[in-house]
Amino acid sequence: MRPADLVGAAAGNTFRSKTRTILTILAIFVGAFTLTITNGLGTGINRYIDDTVAAMGADDVMTVTKVAENATDDSDGPREYDPDAIVSEREGPPGTTNVVAPIGPAELDDLAGIDGVVRVQPVKSVDVDSIAHEGGTEYEIGIGGFVSGMRLQLAAGEQPDAAASGYEVVIPDAYLDVLGFDDADAAIDEPVTLAVTDAERTRHELEATVVGVAEASLGTTSSAVPNEALNDALFAAQSTGLDASQRDIYSQATVWFDPASTADEITALQDRLDDAGYDSTTVAERLGAFKSVIDGIVLVLNAFAIIALLAASFGIVNTLLMSVQERTREIGLMKAMGMGSGKVFGLFSLEAVFIGFLGSAIGAGLGMVVGSAISSVLGGRLLADLPGLTLIAFDPVSIVVIIVLVMGVAFLAGTLPAVRAARADPVESLRYE
Amino acid sequence: MTAPILSARDVRKSYGRGANRFDALKAVSLDIREGESIAIVGKSGSGKSTLMHVLALLDQPTDGTVELAGTDTRALSGAALNRARNQTFGFVFQQFFLTPNASVLENVMLPLKIAGVGRAERRRRALESLEQLELGDKAKNKAVNLSGGQKQRTVIARALVNRPRVIFADEPTGNLDTATGAVVEDILFDLNREHGITLIIVTHDEELAERCDRRVHIRDGLIVDVIENPTATKSADAESASEPEAAATAAERAA
Structure with a gap:
C-alpha cells in the first residue's frame, strides 16, 4: 500500500463513525485550545517584557558598580561609616539602599582594561528641576539614561x-497635556526648556528639541530621556x-561588551568584573x-x-479500540488480501x-481567534495603562509545536489499538461458523 | 506434467495443548492442479475451512508442508507470503465482507490499493472487473445498498481485480437464494473455464460440489474420499481452451 493511499484511507476511516469521532475530536480540541491560550499568554507577556528590556537598555550593556570595602550583608550588623562611600537607591522594596564605592578616572581605566569590555562610560546621573514648553508652567520631571542600542x-x-x-529629548506621553501639546505628533520638533x-x-x-514621545512602560514611566549631548550638557x-x-x-559606570556574546561569555565577563571588585547587572538580569x-x-x-490532553488521549484509545472491534472482519480481509501487519498498524x-x-x-485556530479577541478587549480596558502589552500573542513556531505535540500524544494513544489490529489473526477474524 | 499450483503434504493442524488438544487436520495430502475446479466438501467442524485457510496461506500448518507452484511456503518471509496472497489468490466469502459505506468501486479496488497500484490504473482495472460482472453501472453505489446477488458479484469482481491464478470460494452461495446462487455459480465456473483460474470451493452443498472437476470429502480432519467428475457441467462446453487438457489429466488420473 502506498503511503499516500494509507494516509487517505486513514483519513477516510476517521469519519466512518462521525458522532464518535467528533466527540473525540472535541476532547482533543479542549486540550489544544487551552494549551494555545496559555502558551499565547506566556508569549504575549514575555514579548512585552523583552520590549521593556529594550526600553531599559541595550542588550550589549551592563551596569557596573564598585563594591565598597566595608560593604557587608545586612545580617552582619551595622556598617562602619565610610566618608567616600556612595549610598545609592537600588531597585527593590522602598528603603533598600546599597553602599558602593565611588568610581573615578582610575577605576574607569581599570574597567576598560578588563578582558571582554569593549567600552566603558561613567553614568552621569542628572537631577533636573523642571521641564517647560515655551515659557509655560514648569513641571517636575526625572531624567532617564539613554545608551545607544536602547529602544524606547x-x-x-x-x-x-x-x-x-x-x-534632543524624548518626553513621556503623560507630559503632553500639561506642556500644551494636542497629541504626540504635535510635540515632535518642538522646543522644551529643562532647568x-x-x-x-x-x-x-x-x-532641547523633542524628538520622540515615549509610551509608559514597565521601564521608563515618567522620565524624559535625553540624548548623550544633552545629558552631558545637563551634567x-x-x-x-x-x-x-x-x-x-x-556611582555607576556602563560597560559595553560584544553583542554576539553568549550567555556563558557574559557570565565569564561578570566573573572577571567580580574578581576585580565590581558588581555588574545586565538589563536582562534586572x-x-x-x-x-x-x-x-x-x-x-x-x-x-x-492534563486535559491526557484525558482526551484516553478518548482516542477508546474510540480506536471500538473501531478495531467493529472492523475486525475488515482487518482480517485486508490481511488475507496481503496487507502486512506494519501497514495495518500504520x-x-x-x-x-x-x-x-x-x-x-x-x-489552535479557535484558540488564536478567541485569544486575540480577549487580548484586544482587555487591552482597551483593564490593561489600558500598559500600552504595548498584547496579553495573548501567538508565535507560529509554538502553534506548530502544539499541533505536533498533540499529534504525538494521539499517536501514542493510538498504539495500543493499532497493535491490537496489527496482531489480529485473519483466520480468527474471518471465522463465522 | 507441470508442478501442481498448490500442494499439501501431510498437513496437520491442531489447536490447544494437552487434554484440550484438538486436531483439525490429521495428515492431509492434496495436489491442486492449475486450472481445475475442486470442491472441498464436509460438514461443519470437519476441518474443511481449516484446510482452505492452510492452502490459502492464511494459517500455518502445525506440521507438514504447503507448496505454492513448487515453492515450499515455509521458506517464504511474511512479506513474501503477503505478496503471494495478494497477487496469486482471490477470495470470495459467504458473508461478503464488503465495507458497507464505501462505494462498490472502492471495495473492488481494495486488493490493488494494498498491492500499491497507482490511482488511475487501479480505477481502470476495477471498472474493467466490474464490467466483466455486469456491475459497471453500480460502481458509485454504496455497497450496503446492493442486493445479495449484486454483493456477491462485487465480491467476485474484487477477487478478480488482481488477476489471480486461484480463487478461494468459501460457501459462495450460502447467503443467496437458489436462483441468485445459480447465477453466481455460473460466473465462478465461467471464470474457471474461460480464464483458466483455478477454483477452490469450500462447501457443504453437494449440488455445487458436483459441478466441480473433483470433490474432496473431508471428515474429522481426514480426506475420506476424492471423486473425479468427468461429466461435470463444464465438460459440456468442450470448446474451452483449458478443457481438453483438464480432461486429459483427469483421464490420466483415472487410468
Missing part, C-alpha cells in the same frame, strides 16, 4: 540620536562650581526574576492543558494522528 517604546517620533551634537540647579544653587536652563551644568576631584566621581515568575505561571497553566495509528491533528488544528 515610542508613541511618536524617533529614538534620541546618541551621536547627534544637538540637544537644573548646580551645587552653588545657581539655576541653569537648557533648551556639566549641574556640576558647575565643583572642583575636578568631585566632578569626576560617579527583569530576569520577573520573567521566571511568568514562565513558572505559564508552565503550571500548560500543565493543566496537558493505518490505525495514522487514524489516531489524524484525529489528533483535527482536534489540535481546530483548537
